[in-house]
Amino acid sequence: MAETIRVTDGDKQEKYRSLIPQIKALVDGESDLIANLSNTIAALKQGMSFFWVGVYFVKNSELVLGPFQGPIACTRIALGKGVCGTAYKEKKIIIVPDVDQFPGHIACSSDSKSEIVLPAFDKNGEVVLVLDVDSIALNDFDETDKLYLQKIVELIEAMI
Numbered sequence: 001m002a003e004t005i006r007v008t009d010g011d012k013q014e015k016y017r018s019l020i021p022q023i024k025a026l027v028d029g030e031s032d033l034i035a036n037l038s039n040t041i042a043a044l045k046q047g048m049s050f051f052w053v054g055v056y057f058v059k060n061s062e063l064v065l066g067p068f069q070g071p072i073a074c075t076r077i078a079l080g081k082g083v084c085g086t087a088y089k090e091k092k093i094i095i096v097p098d099v100d101q102f103p104g105h106i107a108c109s110s111d112s113k114s115e116i117v118l119p120a121f122d123k124n125g126e127v128v129l130v131l132d133v134d135s136i137a138l139n140d141f142d143e144t145d146k147l148y149l150q151k152i153v154e155l156i157e158a159m160i
Protein backbone atom coordinates (compact mmCIF):
# COMPACT_ATOMS: atom_id res chain seq x y z
CA MET A 1 0.00 0.00 0.00
CA ALA A 2 1.24 3.49 -0.87
CA GLU A 3 2.26 5.52 2.16
CA THR A 4 2.03 8.98 0.67
CA ILE A 5 -0.30 10.79 -1.68
CA ARG A 6 1.28 12.98 -4.32
CA VAL A 7 -0.77 15.10 -6.67
CA THR A 8 0.38 16.80 -9.83
CA ASP A 9 0.89 20.55 -9.63
CA GLY A 10 -1.66 22.21 -11.85
CA ASP A 11 -5.35 22.93 -12.09
CA LYS A 12 -7.91 20.92 -10.19
CA GLN A 13 -8.61 18.59 -13.11
CA GLU A 14 -4.94 17.59 -13.17
CA LYS A 15 -4.98 17.13 -9.41
CA TYR A 16 -8.08 14.91 -9.51
CA ARG A 17 -6.63 12.93 -12.43
CA SER A 18 -3.45 12.16 -10.55
CA LEU A 19 -5.26 11.50 -7.26
CA ILE A 20 -7.98 9.09 -8.37
CA PRO A 21 -5.68 6.21 -9.43
CA GLN A 22 -3.88 6.57 -6.08
CA ILE A 23 -7.20 6.28 -4.23
CA LYS A 24 -8.05 3.19 -6.30
CA ALA A 25 -4.72 1.68 -5.31
CA LEU A 26 -5.32 2.59 -1.64
CA VAL A 27 -8.62 0.69 -1.43
CA ASP A 28 -7.60 -2.17 -3.70
CA GLY A 29 -7.44 -5.46 -1.82
CA GLU A 30 -9.17 -4.14 1.33
CA SER A 31 -12.80 -5.02 1.88
CA ASP A 32 -13.55 -3.05 5.06
CA LEU A 33 -15.81 -0.13 4.17
CA ILE A 34 -14.86 2.15 7.09
CA ALA A 35 -11.13 1.60 6.53
CA ASN A 36 -11.49 2.35 2.82
CA LEU A 37 -13.70 5.39 3.38
CA SER A 38 -11.30 6.75 5.99
CA ASN A 39 -8.34 6.53 3.63
CA THR A 40 -10.36 7.86 0.69
CA ILE A 41 -11.42 10.91 2.71
CA ALA A 42 -7.88 11.49 4.02
CA ALA A 43 -6.49 11.27 0.47
CA LEU A 44 -9.09 13.78 -0.76
CA LYS A 45 -8.30 16.18 2.08
CA GLN A 46 -4.58 15.94 1.53
CA GLY A 47 -4.63 15.82 -2.26
CA MET A 48 -7.21 18.52 -2.91
CA SER A 49 -6.63 20.63 0.23
CA PHE A 50 -10.34 20.69 0.99
CA PHE A 51 -11.47 22.55 4.13
CA TRP A 52 -13.83 19.74 5.15
CA VAL A 53 -14.56 16.44 3.45
CA GLY A 54 -16.50 13.51 4.81
CA VAL A 55 -19.46 11.20 4.59
CA TYR A 56 -22.80 10.90 6.32
CA PHE A 57 -24.39 7.43 6.43
CA VAL A 58 -28.12 6.86 6.06
CA LYS A 59 -29.29 5.23 9.31
CA ASN A 60 -33.00 4.90 10.14
CA SER A 61 -33.86 7.52 7.51
CA GLU A 62 -31.50 10.17 8.87
CA LEU A 63 -27.88 11.03 8.14
CA VAL A 64 -25.23 10.18 10.72
CA LEU A 65 -21.65 11.45 10.57
CA GLY A 66 -19.05 8.99 9.30
CA PRO A 67 -15.34 9.26 8.46
CA PHE A 68 -14.30 12.86 7.79
CA GLN A 69 -11.33 15.22 7.82
CA GLY A 70 -11.58 18.80 8.96
CA PRO A 71 -13.21 20.65 11.87
CA ILE A 72 -15.73 18.82 14.06
CA ALA A 73 -19.15 18.57 12.46
CA CYS A 74 -22.82 18.04 13.30
CA THR A 75 -23.50 14.38 13.95
CA ARG A 76 -27.08 13.97 12.69
CA ILE A 77 -28.98 15.55 9.79
CA ALA A 78 -32.64 14.81 9.10
CA LEU A 79 -33.96 13.80 5.67
CA GLY A 80 -34.57 16.98 3.68
CA LYS A 81 -32.61 19.24 6.06
CA GLY A 82 -29.57 21.24 4.98
CA VAL A 83 -27.63 20.55 1.83
CA CYS A 84 -26.82 16.96 2.83
CA GLY A 85 -30.40 16.10 3.79
CA THR A 86 -31.65 17.65 0.55
CA ALA A 87 -29.19 15.65 -1.59
CA TYR A 88 -30.37 12.54 0.30
CA LYS A 89 -34.07 13.34 -0.15
CA GLU A 90 -33.82 14.40 -3.81
CA LYS A 91 -31.24 11.71 -4.65
CA LYS A 92 -29.11 14.15 -6.58
CA ILE A 93 -25.84 16.03 -6.54
CA ILE A 94 -26.13 19.55 -5.13
CA ILE A 95 -23.61 22.35 -5.65
CA VAL A 96 -24.09 25.38 -3.41
CA PRO A 97 -22.00 28.38 -4.54
CA ASP A 98 -22.94 30.45 -1.46
CA VAL A 99 -24.19 28.59 1.59
CA ASP A 100 -25.86 31.74 2.94
CA GLN A 101 -28.19 31.64 -0.07
CA PHE A 102 -29.25 28.01 0.52
CA PRO A 103 -32.43 27.90 2.62
CA GLY A 104 -31.90 25.68 5.65
CA HIS A 105 -28.15 25.29 5.21
CA ILE A 106 -26.66 23.74 8.35
CA ALA A 107 -23.58 25.68 9.38
CA CYS A 108 -21.30 23.18 11.11
CA SER A 109 -18.55 25.77 10.68
CA SER A 110 -19.06 29.48 10.04
CA ASP A 111 -15.92 29.35 7.87
CA SER A 112 -17.65 27.19 5.27
CA LYS A 113 -18.78 29.29 2.29
CA SER A 114 -19.57 26.85 -0.53
CA GLU A 115 -20.33 23.18 -0.68
CA ILE A 116 -20.93 20.13 -2.91
CA VAL A 117 -22.84 17.03 -1.80
CA LEU A 118 -23.07 13.79 -3.78
CA PRO A 119 -25.28 10.81 -2.88
CA ALA A 120 -23.99 7.23 -3.17
CA PHE A 121 -26.49 4.50 -4.00
CA ASP A 122 -26.83 0.81 -3.29
CA LYS A 123 -27.81 -1.69 -5.98
CA ASN A 124 -31.52 -0.99 -5.37
CA GLY A 125 -31.07 2.72 -6.06
CA GLU A 126 -31.38 3.71 -2.39
CA VAL A 127 -29.06 6.36 -0.92
CA VAL A 128 -26.58 4.73 1.48
CA LEU A 129 -24.43 7.75 2.25
CA VAL A 130 -23.62 11.24 1.03
CA LEU A 131 -20.16 12.65 0.33
CA ASP A 132 -19.91 16.27 1.50
CA VAL A 133 -17.11 18.70 0.63
CA ASP A 134 -16.94 22.24 2.05
CA SER A 135 -14.78 25.19 1.07
CA ILE A 136 -13.90 28.44 2.78
CA ALA A 137 -14.13 30.16 -0.63
CA LEU A 138 -17.36 31.21 -2.29
CA ASN A 139 -18.25 29.43 -5.53
CA ASP A 140 -15.43 26.90 -5.20
CA PHE A 141 -17.15 23.88 -6.79
CA ASP A 142 -18.07 23.38 -10.43
CA GLU A 143 -18.65 20.72 -13.08
CA THR A 144 -15.05 19.51 -12.75
CA ASP A 145 -15.57 18.71 -9.07
CA LYS A 146 -18.90 17.10 -9.91
CA LEU A 147 -17.29 14.88 -12.56
CA TYR A 148 -14.32 13.71 -10.51
CA LEU A 149 -16.04 13.49 -7.12
CA GLN A 150 -18.69 11.36 -8.84
CA LYS A 151 -15.86 8.99 -9.86
CA ILE A 152 -14.92 8.78 -6.16
CA VAL A 153 -18.57 8.06 -5.32
CA GLU A 154 -18.54 5.24 -7.89
CA LEU A 155 -15.48 3.79 -6.18
CA ILE A 156 -17.36 3.97 -2.86
CA GLU A 157 -20.46 2.37 -4.41
CA ALA A 158 -18.32 -0.54 -5.57
CA MET A 159 -17.30 -1.12 -1.91
CA ILE A 160 -20.87 -1.13 -0.57
Ligand code: SME
Nearest residue numbers: 073082083084105106108
Ligand atom coordinates in the same frame (compact mmCIF):
# COMPACT_ATOMS: atom_id res chain seq x y z
N1 SME B 1 -23.50 22.10 5.64
C1 SME B 1 -24.06 20.78 5.65
C2 SME B 1 -23.89 20.11 6.98
C3 SME B 1 -22.68 19.28 7.07
S1 SME B 1 -21.30 20.15 7.34
O1 SME B 1 -21.09 21.15 6.34
C4 SME B 1 -19.98 19.21 7.55
C5 SME B 1 -25.52 20.84 5.28
O2 SME B 1 -26.11 21.92 5.16
O3 SME B 1 -26.11 19.79 5.10
